[in-house]
Amino acid sequence: MKTLSIQFKDKQYELLTRIAKEENHRLSDFLYVIIGNGLSIHFCEQGIVIQKTDSEYTEQEKEANANNEVLKQTEGWCSLSMKEREAKGWKYVDSTLSNHCCHSRKDDFIEILSDSILDLAVTDNPTEEYP
Numbered sequence: 001m002k003t004l005s006i007q008f009k010d011k012q013y014e015l016l017t018r019i020a021k022e023e024n025h026r027l028s029d030f031l032y033v034i035i036g037n038g039l040s041i042h043f044c045e046q047g048i049v050i051q052k053t054d055s056e057y058t059e060q061e062k063e064a065n066a067n068n069e070v071l072k073q074t075e076g077w078c079s080l081s082m083k084e085r086e087a088k089g090w091k092y093v094d095s096t097l098s099n100h101c102c103h104s105r106k107d108d109f110i111e112i113l114s115d116s117i118l119d120l121a122v123t124d125n126p127t128e129e130y131p
Helices: 010-022 027-042 058-073 084-089 109-120
Strands: 049-051 096-098
Touching: 027 109, 049 084
Parallel strands: none
Antiparallel strands: 049 096
C-alpha cells in the first residue's frame, strides 16, 4: 500500500474532522469515502482513457497479443481485410483503460477504482490487491 499525503489549512482540517465524526467515520475512513465518491462523480460525464500497463492485461489478452504479433509477420498480412485477419485468428486487444463506452459498471475502470477505494473505508485490513 502507498500513503497519500495532502495538506489542509487548520480550519479545513477541523471542519473535515467534525464532518467525519458527524458521519460516524474516522477522518481517514471518511477521506476514502470522499475520494472514492469524488472519482465516480468527477468522471460521471467526463471520459478518460489511459494506457494499460503490462500487469493490467489479462492472460487471454497477452496470448492474443502474442498470436497477433506472429500473424503480423506472415506474408501479405498488410493487404488482408479485417474480416480476413480475424478468420486467420487475429483478435482485437484494447491497450487502454477507459470509463466511456462501457457496457456496465464492471467494465468502467473509474467505477472499479472508486469501489475499491470505498472498500478501504470499511475494512480493518486493507490489502494491496486491486480491485
